[in-house]
Amino acid sequence: MxxxxxxxxxxxxxxxxxxxxxxxxxxxxxxxxxxxxxxxxxxxxxxxxxxxxxxxxxxxxxxxxxxxxxxxxxxxxxxxxxxxxxxxxxxxxxxxxxxxxxxxxxxxxxxxxxxxPQLDDAARGFSFMRNGPLDMRMNPLQAPSAAQWLAEAEEKDIANVIFRYGEERFSRRIARSVVAQRQASPISTTHELAELVSKAVPKKEKHKHPATRTFQAIRIFINRxxxxxxxxxxxxxxxxxxxxxxxxxxxxxxxxxxxxxxxxxxxxxxxxxxxxxxxxxxxxxxxxxxxxxxxxxxxxxxxxxxxxxxxxxxxxxxxxxxxxxxxx
Structure with a gap:
């Protein structure tokens, strides 16, 4: 859109x-x-x-x-x-x-x-290009936000979502990193998630941010x-x-x-x-x-x-x- x-x-x-x-x-x-x-x-x-x-x-x-x-x-x-x-x-x-x-x-x-407009507004949390709350909901009146889901979901479920909806081959590495990080502190902003994913992905694609597939996957899942x-x-x-x-x-x-x-x-x-x-x-x-x-x-x-x-x-x-x- x-x-x-x-x-x-x-x-x-x-x-x-x-x-x-x-x-x-x-x-x-x-x-x-x-x-x-x-x-x-x-x-x-x-x-x-x-x-x-x-x-x-x-x-x-x-x-x-x-x-x-x-x-x-x-x-x-x-x-x-x-x-x-x-x-x-x-x-x-x-x-x-x-x-x-x-x-x-x-x-x-x-x-x-x-x-x-959703991408441009940092407060909506759709883009890793702008730091804001990790929300991603097209309808903010509905729950959960991306941050809430990442704080509670099982590691295997996070991996499955990132693989299925983002076609990300390093989904398991990313899911492990999410679970390890949230034990220390919540992942609450877009930049925090983008940085975590960037560190977890061992091979980078040319001209594509390593968090692109993960952000797409979580957004698709959160909004059904x-x-x-x-x-x-x-x-x-x-x-x-x-x-x-x-x-x-x-x-x-x-x-x-x-x-x-x-x-x-x-x-x-x-x-x-x-x-x-x-x-x-x-x-x-x-x-x-x-x-x-x-x-x-x-x-x-x-x-x-x-x-x-x-x-x-x-x-x-x-x-x-x-x-x-x-x-x-």
Whole structure:
């Protein structure tokens, strides 16, 4: 997820456009009078562009876990009567859509991961580049924080999280160091954790801080990002109207693999045993992939270095299964 800000020197931030902003919204908005969901509002970069493409009866629902993001969303809702907001995870997409009185939507956008304002704010504890409390919660009202979890978790659980969500091959060394350190004093700041990890990792990667994978892993775990993504993808696909699209921008391989498999499997249609007599309509999928995976261009990467890892995938509902089968 990105916003209208990007990190600069300490204490500075300056404007930029959300990653894949124009292309994501171009893919998303197929009916100007339709209803849409921005499942990761952030600071509203995508939402504002969507609203600019909608007609008088078009509507947009913005969702975000972060109270700061919701404050920005409420300001937009006060400015624009076609915009509504929901404080929560996009895992609760179904509940949010039903709450609007909508049965189906014409598009859902998910811009995954941590946002630039979250990274820029040292008090949020997401980045090892800025020293602050080791928090990492997208919704600070929910527990536990990263510091609380590291203070209480079993060594094997810490190692498993860092290996699974960070793909860090030195996860066991790092977990041992965490447990040894917390016996002497709590690990309470981002710099303390970054320094500990740096010392524990015997081999360093070029152009990558040794704590990068560990911070990613703990953040994903604390915020249940992959579990929420699975639930959000399923709910979005279920609620799409015919012609509606699901547009997902991911920023690391764990997310992208999950999104790729989900969309591919839906586009393939039902996997039926060989020899089962079925009609062509029963074999056909209700979904199709739209184009190939897209990446940011050079200009976007120059504007925001995080865009280098962005991958966008698009899925479209072609028809409702029951309607299509009933027409054969």
């Amino acid at each position: 990105t916003s209208e800000r990007k990190p600069g020197a300490e204490g500075q931030a300056f404007s930029h456009r959300s990653v894949l902003l124009d292309s994501a919204v171009d893919y998303l908005v197929t009916d100007p009078e339709g209803v849409y969901v921005d499942g990761t509002f952030g600071r509203g970069g995508h939402s504002r562009l969507v609203l600019g493409k909608l007609g008088g009866s078009g509507c947009l629902l913005g969702i975000d876990k972060d109270p700061e993001a919701i404050r920005a969303a409420q300001e937009l809702a006060a400015e624009n009567k076609r915009f509504f907001c929901y404080h929560g995870s996009f895992a609760n997409l179904d509940e949010a859509i039903v709450g609007q009185g909508w049965e189906a939507v014409n598009g859902v956008l998910l811009d995954l991961g941590v946002s630039s 990002e992959l579990e929420d993504l699975e639930a959000g993808l399923a709910a979005a696909a279920q609620r799409l109207a015919p012609g509606g699209r699901l547009v997902v921008i991911s920023f690391h391989s764990l997310e992208d693999r999950l999104v790729k498999r989900f969309m591919r499997d839906l586009a393939r249609g039902p996997r039926l045993p060989k020899g089962v007599p079925v009609t062509a309509a029963q074999e056909a999928s209700a979904f199709r992939l739209v184009g190939k995976a897209s990446k940011a261009n050079e200009e976007e990467i120059n504007d925001n270095v995080r865009a280098r890892s962005a991958v966008m995938r698009v899925l479209e509902r072609v028809h409702n299964e029951q309607n299509h089968q009933g027409s054969t």
